[in-house]
Amino acid sequence: MKYLTRTVWILSFISLLTDVASEMLYPIMPIYLKSIGFSVLLIGILEGVAEATAGLSKGYFGKLSDYSGKRVPFVQLGYALSAFSKPIMAAFVYPAWIFLARTIDRLGKGIRTGARDALLSDEATPATKGRVFGFHRSMDTLGAVTGPALALLYLYFHPGQYRALFLVAFVPGLLAIGISFYLRDRKTGPKEKKAPVAFFSFLHYWKDSPVIYRKLVAGLLLFTLCNSSDVFLLLRVKQAGLNDTATIGVYIFYNLVYALSAFPLGILADRLGLKKIFALGLLLFALVYAGMTITAGLYWYGFLFFLYGLYAAATEGISKAWISNITDKTDTATAIGTYTGFQSICTMLASFVTGWIWFRLGAGIAFSVTATIAAIVLLYFLLVVPKPLTGDAKGISD
Incomplete structure (x- = not known):
């Protein structure tokens, strides 16, 4: 596996450790914030501001990385900010400090995302992009399995000690x-540019980008508009009568399936075509949300979260591999940063709309609408978006 270079391994271990830290806190974050006086509304505002910060910064820092010709400083700074935000949230309980710490965490993600994915892309060829990004996603998501499991273990021996867990996550x-x-x-060397990089300069990339990029990203963002937070899936499981342990267990199971299947599906995507595996992922997503309209027990939801893990493995890394294959090498961080930036904003809108539909019309309608839109997006990808360049080591086209 020569395509798993030293840089790929290092980036993958960094992502694994960072996700362990973040996912240790994910299950207890709402509980901790409520314990220090945050209302549900304030939690929603906090997450909205944090995600908007990450979204807007991804495009800018991706553009800045391409402009400077450097990747590593952005990766190092981004991961450092996310790490140091953890003890800040434990040390200071005032709302302003919590907002600052959470924003620093998301800003770190925005700084590193485009540069990190560009580094991964530089280590691969068009014939190995799927497996390289798939391996990285597998390692990253392994942290999402380990983190909540460690948090459950810690809280079993130290119940209610949420602030100390932030220090452990550091x-x-x-x-x-x-x-x-x-x-x-x-x-x-850096790209030849005379003007400095303005904060919203990455938006110009949309106009200057290849047509195939605009078609692909338009479809990805349309899908994101119906792909709300996973919290709604967990709420549905909870609503169906499963206890807290079963709900967290299902979430860990989903991440385990995701982690174990991302690398194999990446290899399969390189062999069969990125578009085919991505389309399969969209189909699985639509089936999962359609299945969520049925009220059932643990085994049914376990099966749906198994499919959901396969969906995530077939789309997340594959989409970035696809983008990197259709854009100029010197614009990789800008292209991925622009996409992931818009993606963050669309995810916010999707969660708002899904929450509103759930509140007004019920969970069944919310999940039915999502499944229907996902099916439409699948048709868009099959009929409108061209196949990306892929193939074997000889560069045979998909």
Whole structure:
């Protein structure tokens, strides 16, 4: 597996450790915020501001990475900010400090995303993009399995000690920072640009990008508009009568399936075509949301979350591999940063709309609407979006 280079391994371990830190806190974050006086409305505003910060910064820092010709400093700074935000949230309980810490965490994600994915893309060929991004997603999501499991174990022995858990989560974050210093930039000069990079300059990339990029990203963003937060799936499971342990267990199971299948599906995408595996993922997504309209028990929801793990593995890394295959190498961070930036904003809108439909018309209608839109997006990808360049080591086209 020569395509799993030193840089790919380092980035994958950094992502794994960072996700362990983040996902240790994911199950207890709402509980902790409520315990220090946050209302549900304030939690919603906090998450909205945080996601907007991440979304807008991804495009800018992706553009800045391409402009400077450097990747590693953005990766190091981004992961460092996310790591140091954890103890800040434990040390200061005032709302303003919590907002600052959460914003720093998401800003870190915005700074590193485009540069990190560009580094991964630089380590692969068009014939190995699927497996390289798939391997990275597998390692990243393994952290999403380990983190909640460690949190459950910690709280079993130390119930209610939420602030201390933030300090525990700082440890894997520090390890990720240490490993990041082993990364090295390739020796490439900066792009020739006279004007400085303005904050919203990445928006111009949409106009200057290849037509195939605009068709692909338009479809991805349309899908994102119906792909609301996973919290709604967990709420549905909880609504059906499963207890807290079963609900968290289903979430861990989903991440385990995701982690174990992302790399194999990436390999399969390189062999069969990125578009085919991505379309399969969309089909699985539509089936899962259609299945969520049925009120059932643990085994049914376990099956749906198994399919949901396969969907995530077939789309998340594949979409970035696809984008990197259809854009110029010197614009990779800008292209991915622009997409992921808009994606963050669309995810916010999707969660708002899904929540509104659920509140007004019920969970069944909310999930039915999502499944229907996903099916329409699937048709768009099959009929409108061209196949990306892929193939074997000889560069045979898909």
